[in-house]
Amino acid sequence: MTEAGAVAATTQRLARIELPDNAPLPSPYAEADRTQAVADLLAANRFDPEGLPRGPYGLHLCVREGRLVFDIRDAADNPLHALVLAMGPFRRLIKDYHMVVGSHEQAVTEGASDSTIQTIDMGRRGLHNEGAELLVKRLSGRVRLDFETARRLFTLVCALHQRI
Template structure:
């Protein structure tokens, strides 16, 4: 990724709460965090150079981006209404459950691939929506937006 070394996330904090409903979902969340920390572009408008720590949470129907410095000092909090994401999150969860069921029940390869294509399409749509909603406030690349959307879906599953 072409991120300046400082315009990135160095740490992601998610609320400690009930585990995700399946090991598959937990692995998806863990992989998204690992991939994000390996490579990302996160450049909040008007903030001093990073790297940054991001405390990501859901509260009262809002997605909270609590951006902090690496010493965990608050820099800025962004709140996005969750409403525009609800349909995508619901559809994404249904497709992920279908994929998990097909894999664990030994479904045929072509149906698993078709489900996976649908999952990727919803994932991409969620990433594009997240990037649009953050436009002008946080600059991110597509892969960072995809991984953050995975975490938004994981947070939503815990509600």
């Protein structure tokens, strides 16, 4: 990796993620999914907003007035820029994702076969990938992020939508 690449890897990333402190998620499974997504994001991510000073960044992620808000902050938590995305393009994926996650949780709770659980999980991963692709597309030209970062952010978007 070049020196410039090494600097970008340590600065063009999220170092903090803030979510609203609303009511808890509807199940321990959903809460664990959200907690794991945040931990994975903080461990490894690429988040490179166009036209902003070098990071690392903080991200306050919320849904406000039916819109997804990426409130990007500097290391001292000072606001830098807010990106607002319509939720409409995400709604079908979020609804389908919640249905599949509910099916997965029910299958695990009821002791379904491993093959049944794996089949449901494959569907969940497919929806997760589709959501990540949509997020990358919707943020194109505004924020560069890698696919794994987009997947984890999509998990958080789904968690936020559960709270509404």
